[in-house]
Every structure is written in C-alpha cells, then in structure tokens.
Amino acid sequence: MHLPRPISEQLSPLFQGIAQRTSGHLDRDPGQAVQRVVIRQAFAYLRRHYPILVLPRFAVVTRYDDVKDVLARDEDFGVTEVYAERMERTSGPFILGMERTARYEREAAWLRGAVHDDDVARVRHLTRGYVADALEAARRASRGDVVELDLVARLTRRIPVLLIRDYFGVPVADEAQMMRWMRATFWELFLNLTNDRGVRRAAEEAAAELNPYLEQVIAARAQELADGDDRDDFLSRLIRTRASFGETPFSDFDVRRNLAGVIIGAVDTLNKAGAQLVAELLRRPEQLAAAQRAARADDLDLVSRYAFEALRYDPLNPILLRVCRRDTFLAPGTPREASIAAGTTVCVATQSAMFDPERFERPEEFRVDRPYESYLLFGDGQHRCFGEAFNRVILPELLLALLRLPQLRRPRGRRGMMTFEGPFPDRFLLEFEHALS
Numbered sequence: 001m002h003l004p005r006p007i008s009e010q011l012s013p014l015f016q017g018i019a020q021r022t023s024g025h026l027d028r029d030p031g032q033a034v035q036r037v038v039i040r041q042a043f044a045y046l047r048r049h050y051p052i053l054v055l056p057r058f059a060v061v062t063r064y065d066d067v068k069d070v071l072a073r074d075e076d077f078g079v080t081e082v083y084a085e086r087m088e089r090t091s092g093p094f095i096l097g098m099e100r101t102a103r104y105e106r107e108a109a110w111l112r113g114a115v116h117d118d119d120v121a122r123v124r125h126l127t128r129g130y131v132a133d134a135l136e137a138a139r140r141a142s143r144g145d146v147v148e149l150d151l152v153a154r155l156t157r158r159i160p161v162l163l164i165r166d167y168f169g170v171p172v173a174d175e176a177q178m179m180r181w182m183r184a185t186f187w188e189l190f191l192n193l194t195n196d197r198g199v200r201r202a203a204e205e206a207a208a209e210l211n212p213y214l215e216q217v218i219a220a221r222a223q224e225l226a227d228g229d230d231r232d233d234f235l236s237r238l239i240r241t242r243a244s245f246g247e248t249p250f251s252d253f254d255v256r257r258n259l260a261g262v263i264i265g266a267v268d269t270l271n272k273a274g275a276q277l278v279a280e281l282l283r284r285p286e287q288l289a290a291a292q293r294a295a296r297a298d299d300l301d302l303v304s305r306y307a308f309e310a311l312r313y314d315p316l317n318p319i320l321l322r323v324c325r326r327d328t329f330l331a332p333g334t335p336r337e338a339s340i341a342a343g344t345t346v347c348v349a350t351q352s353a354m355f356d357p358e359r360f361e362r363p364e365e366f367r368v369d370r371p372y373e374s375y376l377l378f379g380d381g382q383h384r385c386f387g388e389a390f391n392r393v394i395l396p397e398l399l400l401a402l403l404r405l406p407q408l409r410r411p412r413g414r415r416g417m418m419t420f421e422g423p424f425p426d427r428f429l430l431e432f433e434h435a436l437s
C-alpha cells in the first residue's frame, strides 16, 4: 500500500521544538516549568498575531474555534499519514489510523459494542481496589512514620495493566513485560516524531513478541468460549460478537489488531496524564489544600474538576496532527481566514485552544468552574478518545485517594523529581505520613 511521506519529514522547526518539549527527559523542575510557560506564551503569541499560521506544507492552528473546526472536519483533515503506516508496521491497522470509511465505521461499532453500560462502574470499582491495595502495600513496605510511594510503579502505570487483565480480559503473567510492550509500541505510534531508529526498532521487537502472545490468547479464548465458558470481559465480547457486524465475521487477526490498539492506547496515556496532573497540583499549594478538603469531604465531582483543570496545564497531548486532504479554507469570512493546501500537515494546538481567552475565561487562572465539555484533553470529533468515560473515573478516583493521604508531598531535592523514560514518567516518588487520615 502506498502511503505519503512520513510526517516527520515535513516538520517545521517550530514543530520540532514542540516535539522535543513533549518528549523531554527532564522532570518538571523549575527550568522546565519555565520552558512550559514559554511554550504557552509562544502559543499565546500565535493566537493573537498568527492564529492560523500557514507555512509551506505546514500550518499551526491555535484558537479554540479553529481547533474544534479542524477536528470536526474529518473529511478535510485526515489521520492516515499521521498514524496508519506506523500501525501497519507494529500492532496492525486500527481505527485511529483510518478515515471515516465503511471499514472504520464497522470496526468502531464492534469496539463500542464491546463496552457495556455498567462498565464504567466496574472500572471505578476495580480502580478503587487497586489504589487501596497499592497504598496499603506502600504502608507495609515503609519503615518509620513516613511512607514512600512511587506513583508511577505502584499506580499510574500499573492500574491500566491490571485493567488489561481484569477488564480487557488479557492474561498478564509478567507485568513488567506487558508494560514494556505497551510503552515501546505507544512511543513509536504516537511520539516518535523525529523518527528515532532506536524507538522504531524497540517497537518492532515489542510487536514481534506481543502479536504472537495475543494470537495465542485469542485462539485459546475462542476455544474456551466455544466450549461454553461464560466469562464476560472486553476480549470475550469481541470474540462473541465478531460475526454480528457485516457478512464476513471478524478474524482472529482482526481481534488481535483491535485489541492491541485499545490496550496500547490505555497504558502510558493514563500513566502520563495521571503523573502529570498530580505534579501540577503539588506545584500549587493553595489549590492542593482546597482539593484535599474536597477529597476529605468525599466530593468526587469537585476532585474531578481539579484533576482535569490541572491536566490543562500539562496535558498528554498539547497538540494533535492532521493532514489536509483537499484545498480548503479555515475561518472563512473572518480576519484570520486562511487557505490550506492539500497535503499540508496541520498542527492542531489543543492545549493552546484551552488557553484561548475567547472561550476560556481568564485562562491563566486555575479554576474549577469550567464546564467539562470545553476541555480538549481527549481530542474531539471522529477520533475522540475511546477511553474517555473510563479516564473520567480512573483519574479522579486515583486523585481522591492521594489527596486523602496525610501530608502528601514530594521528597526534597532530586529524589522528589519525576524521572522520565523518553516522554514517559518512569518514577515519581511521593511521601506521606503513616497515620491513616
């Protein structure tokens, strides 16, 4: 299959800067906090002076209305060049790399059908259990009055792996291996913007292990279900319903690539978002204290508001990419009207949109009264996050439990710095007092 030039060959220097920022190895130490502010300022400058910046073959869209517009117009702004080739090379074709074709609709419907109404409650219940167990384990492992907790190892990276086992229905004999497979593939699919060869090789090696593993799991499960097993998890539902969408039933290969796409999208997303939002809140003593009061009053709705507002300052995706499929206009009839040529890579600055004063009142203020619907933390339009309803319970449940810990803080000095593997939080030590709150 012919695919256009890799996206990274078309990147402008501006975009490279953003790419480096999103894949930095540093913690959000004071230096990096400054850097983040600089990026926000750069977006603020563009929003004001060049809201739709058009360069040769590259454009940056920074205002809320235009960002929403690009993401809504999937027939004009596609994803194939952004994701499809990398997916083909690793986990296989997946809805996020497809335009709105009959194939996309059929596969998206199959996946959505495997999520049932009461799953959000189930995921909430599971998450609560994982968090309680992890905190108890940290307490048991501690000596003295101070408990040390590696947020990444015990919670943000581990919760989704446990959900792969308990909700998605994929056995996880070796958690570290599953984490490695998920990270290596995710890194290549979504964050290898400079086409680093090591990242690419690691993803291909991971896929060479993950794919046969999933195939064997799927074949065994299909047999068990045929033998009358009545287990109910995401994988079993995919298998049970594979003949219900169109004339040809989905094959084992179809099950594998769709299952892989979903679980790969679940692990380091939740890890990165969870770790970054906690770091954001710990950086703001006043808001932290207010969020702690909300948590102690068991006000989950208010805690959610703290979680998503914190994420606005350091989201998983400060930008999304699209490629213009046919010559078109953005913001027609306005002073910022811009003509976009087919083939232009469009940097859709979702974080910038969430700082657009036209739509986010006093955007530099940390506020918990913003309507959830206005956030663009999970994308928008055709490819809006499949896991959003889960994220909306997992992240608040995690935060609520943390906020209730007595004297939650980062250890002083370097030990209190989050460390990264490439773009991914790898270790984030926190401390709290042993006494139960």
Ligand code: HEM
Binding pocket: 095, 096, 097, 108, 261, 262, 263, 265, 266, 267, 269, 270, 273, 274, 316, 317, 320, 321, 377, 378, 379, 380, 382, 383, 384, 385, 386, 387, 388, 390, 391
């Ligand atoms: C806090 C964690 C997460 C964040 C911030 C996040 C963010 C996103 C974003 C921004 C997109 C849109 C990408 C684009 O338009 O180019 C997306 C799509 C997607 N996400 Fe998530 N995600 C998270 C967790 C999850 C989880 C837990 C799952 C699985 C249950 C998941 C599965 C997916 C899938 C399958 C898509 C593609 C949907 C489609 O193409 O129709 N994500 N996510």
